[in-house]
Structure formats: C-alpha cells, structure tokens
Amino acid sequence: MKIMPWAINGVAALTLSASLTAYADVQIGALYPLSGGLALLGDESYRGLEIAVAERNAAGGLKGEPIKLVKADAVDAAQAVSAARRLTSSENVAAVFGSYSSALSFAATQVTELAGIPFFELGAVADNITERGLQNVYRSNPTARDFAQGTITAITKLVAPQLKVNPTSLKIAIIHEDALYGTTIAAFQKELALKEGLQVVEVLPYSAKAVDLSSLILRLKGAGADVVLQTSYQNDTTLFFRQIREAGFAPKAVIGAGGGYSMQDTVKVVGAENIEGVLDVDFPQFQTNEAGAPGIAAFAEAYRARYGSEPRSGHSLINYVGAKVFLDAMAEAKSLDAEDVREAVKAIDIPIGRTAANIGAKFGDNGQNERAQTTIMQWQQGVLKTVYPPAAAVAQATLASQP
C-alpha cells in the first residue's frame, strides 16, 4: 500500500503536537490576597509556596515536568470566586494552593470542588472549611480549635507546673475581640477548658475598636483571675497591656492566641519589659529548635537567598511545609487526576516533629491534617522563642517575671 506523503506529514504533526502538550509545564494555581489590607501576610504565605515549588522543580518537578505557578490575587470572597474560576477554567491548573484567609478559602473551595480540582489550604484556620463534606479540599495547617487547644496545653503543661499548682486550682479568664476570629477561638477555649476540668471564671468579649478596657480589667481583677487567655489584634493587645499596668493588675500568666501577640510591632509599642514572659500560641516562628523541626534552618537560608531579607513571620514556614507535603504526594500519585491525588494524600504518613514546622501529616476523611498542631512560644527579652513541644523548644518557659 502506498502511503500518501501528506498523511505522513499529518501523522508527524499530530505526534508533535501531542508530545508538545505532554511536555508543557504543570500549572499550579496560587490564590492569595496579594494586595489590600491582607497583602503583607498573604504575600509572606505565598513566598512559602514559591520556595516549596522551587524545591520540587529542582527535584524533577511533577511527572517529569516542571511546575509553573499561576498567581491569582483575591482580597475578598467575590474576587476569590472569580480567581478560582479563572484558574480552573482558562488556566487549566492541576491544583490550587492558598489562601491565608478563611473567607477566601470558603469561597474559592466551592468553585474548585465543582471543577473537580484539588484545593490545598495551607494557612486559613476556620475549622468548618474542612467540615463541609467537600471531596477535594485538604488542609495542612492547624485550625482555630488547635489554637485553643494550644492555649489550654500551655496552662496544663507549662503554667501549672511552673507555679507548682494543680491546673484545676487556677482561675482562668477568657477575653476576646468580639468578631469571628476571637469568638471562634474563645468558644473552643471554653469547651476544652471545661473538658479538662479547669475553672473558667469569666468569658468577656469586647470590641476590637475599644478605646478603654479598664472596666473589663476591673472585672478580671474582681474575679481574681490567675491566667488570662486573650484572642486579639494589635491595638487591643497593646491597650490591654497598658491598662493592666495602670490598674495594677498582675495575673500569674497571660496567654495569647496569635494575632497581635505574635507581632514584633506589638512589642515595640508595649515595651519588651512589659510583655516579658507572656505566652503565645501560633504557627511556629523561626526561633524553633531544629531537632523538633528538621529543615527550618535550611528553609530560612533558602528564604534569605531568594528574597534578600529575614522572613517577616511564620506564615511562609507553615505554607512551605504544607505545600511540600502536598507536592510530594502529587509526585507520588499515579496521575494528577483528583482521584489519584486523593489516594496519594490519604497515603501520607509523617509523624509529628519531622517537618520544618514541627507538624506531622496524616489526613482524615474530611481532608484535615490530624497531626497539625500549634507551637507555644514565650516572649523573652523581646524575642518570641518556642518553648513547647519540648523537641522544638529553644528555651525553657519561665514565669518568673510576669507583667
């Protein structure tokens, strides 16, 4: 049979175009708030993902092809929806990583789920993101409940032993800003404290815009609170510390849950001597022991080499670790289809203390990482040092000099 020359050409062309498609980069969406009020920490989170992708590419990429990150900026839920639509429909991404903010995560996951594309949450903390029965939503970072658990652990494992008392003898007061962030964590704190048999003497919400907390402090004083748990932003944290000093109120321990308590600027305003000894529960920051967080120094080094500055917060670290776990799983998966990725994610089994952020990785049926935990840190001489869990600690917790 005589083969027509045009047919050969056509077949060659088809083969060529098929191989071109096969060798194109793997597109991965990165959905973060990169402008507006959340931009600073959104960008810090994105940097963690960027470093994880660079490492994956250096190790051969996914299925032998390099990963290309497609950035999508979203500052609110409406923008998150349209960004997720763009990523899933016109950019044809294999997965979307994000998102720092719970509001963005809620909105974007609805879209990716409909498109049947995996969404990997690396930083948003609202528990119910993974409690909606979605099949392709996974989260590596600890949730609000884990933050609350961290503050209770701080009481039972650090504060009570330091004071040499039974934790149940301590009077605990919970104060929190009255929007979603504070209310969610405070509700878990109360629930978990009661479960541990601790005495909660006050639960007091207040507006984050308050200009005076003196009456709240008088109530804490009146209730004889030994331990104060505060969930707050920057302004109310600084106000609280100024006014307890003015009111002469000195609780035995103050424990914050991220937010204003983790920021260096808060210390500048409050004064390092006034926040000395205060505990803080959050994603791990960089004063963490390599022994409990293998790879943390290398990450900080990679960060400095890439961006020419010190990391601005622990958000890059937690995003980096989560992204690395998920990208490794995608590399192991039979294909990049959502089904195969799900199987690969289910197969992940990393014990606690074996990642650069101390967390382990084992995903439940709802997609939540069951080995995600917060670390407990303490302000010592103006530096936020990890004090718990012991393997990751760089300093001993001490309650000798409370405000």
Next chain:
Amino acid sequence: MEIFLQLLLNGILLGGTLAIISIGLTLIFGIVRVVNFAHGEFLMIGMYAVYLMNQHFGVHPYVAIIPAVALLFMLGAGMQRFIIQPLLAAEGHIQIFATVGVSIALMNAALMVFGADVMTVNNPSGLGTGSVGIGPLRASTGQLLTFAVSLALVGGLHWFLHNTFLGRAVRATAQHRNAALLMGVNVNRIYIFAFGLGCACLGLASGMIAPQYPVFPTFGTFFVLTAFVIVVLGGLGSLSGALIGSILIGVVDSLAGYYIAPDLKEVVYFMIFLAILIFRPTGLFGAGRGSE
C-alpha cells in the same frame, strides 16, 4: 463600693479624653454647620505629626503639641477654604459626601505612607504613662493630665468666644449667618477660622493622648463615632455640653462595661443617643428648637 468609685473615676477620666477630641467637632458643627466626617482622620494626622516629631527630634509628645496645633489649624482652614467653601451653597448632603471623601482619602494616604502597623512615641521620661494612687483608687497620669487640659480648653475657648471681638464675630456667625453678614462680619473668613480652630483642638488632643495610644491609619475611626454621639448629646456647638456629654458617655462606658458586658457598652450609649434624638433633638445644652 470601692469598685464603683474606681469605675466612676475611670469613666470621668475617659470622659476627659473624649472631651478633648469632641470639642473641636462641636465647634465646627455649631459654627460652620458642617458634619465633618474627616474629624477622626485629622486626629490621626495629628498623632502621626506628633509621632514623627518625637522620632526625628526626640521631643516629648506634650512639647510636640505646639507645632501640631499650628499644622492642624492650617489643614482645617485649608479644608474649609478649598473643599467646604465652594460647596456652601450646595445642599447639606453634598458637604457630608465631601467630608466622607476626605476621610477615606486621608486614611488610605496614611496606609500608603506609613503602612498598617501600629506605631508609638518614645517616652523615656514616662510623663503621661504610669498611674498614681488616690487613696485606694488608681488613676492613669496621662488621663488625669488630659482631663485637666480639656477643662482648660473649654474654659479658654469660652473666654475667647465671649470676650474678644473675633470671638463675638464667631458667635454672631453661628447664631445667624445672614444677620452677621449684614453687620459687616466677613462670614467666609470666620468659617475658615472656625474650622481651623476646631481642627487645632485636635492638635492639642493628639499630643495629650499620644503617650497613651499608639497610632495607625484607622485610628480616627475608633473615636469619631463616640465623638458624634457626644456632640449631639451635649447640643451642637455647646462647649460645656461637649464636656459634660463626654463625661456622661465615659461614665456610661465604664459602668456598662463592668455591670452589663464589655461588648455591650456601645449598645448602651447608642440607646441613650437614640433617646436624646427622640426626646430632646437639640441636645442637653442645645439652644432649643429653632436654633438651626
């Protein structure tokens, strides 16, 4: 009883802080008849000015008051001359939109220039922080000083408005614009002066409260709503009304925060606000019906 007295003291002292912020607003409200929604942002600018002078020249915030007052006077006068005055003939809501626009623009400009971080003045002398004991009670020294200064400010402004030629011209303009015009008062110039004076009060306020509060771009929004409540409560344009209204709101804030709940104290004073609007729309010390 001791707790009640402490709450009362806290409330009265908070009232001093609120008063020093509200006095300027009531001046502008009562004389120029403009609802200045940018009042909080002028306070924020004053705070940044005090902060910058403190950082660059190492002066105590109380010393930085003098240049801050001058700066705020010029800003206020400029705003009246170039934004409000061209709109004086327009309807009231147009002026309100203009002040809201200025407010948003200033807030975002501050966000661009200074970033969202909280910043605070260096105060190695400790003057204006700390607290003193009065018998069994404790009072913040910064608040005590602020309270004294706001009393002096009310007294000073009262004397000025009643005993100087310019002051009388201001009052005449406030009472009846056209009549004042017929008496030979340059009404536009009085408006510029009054707006500047109202803003200059914020320069004083920024220096007084800078040792107590850090500054950030949305700082103004924390106080401005309360200041509006106080001004309506006290009666538009009434200086003593603003002072007494401030103390009243301060005490309500303090007592409600303790005896009801810290997150419900705003509810309590907004209910008082509504009641005032319904039963005595001209405020406790307003001139009564028809003064508009």
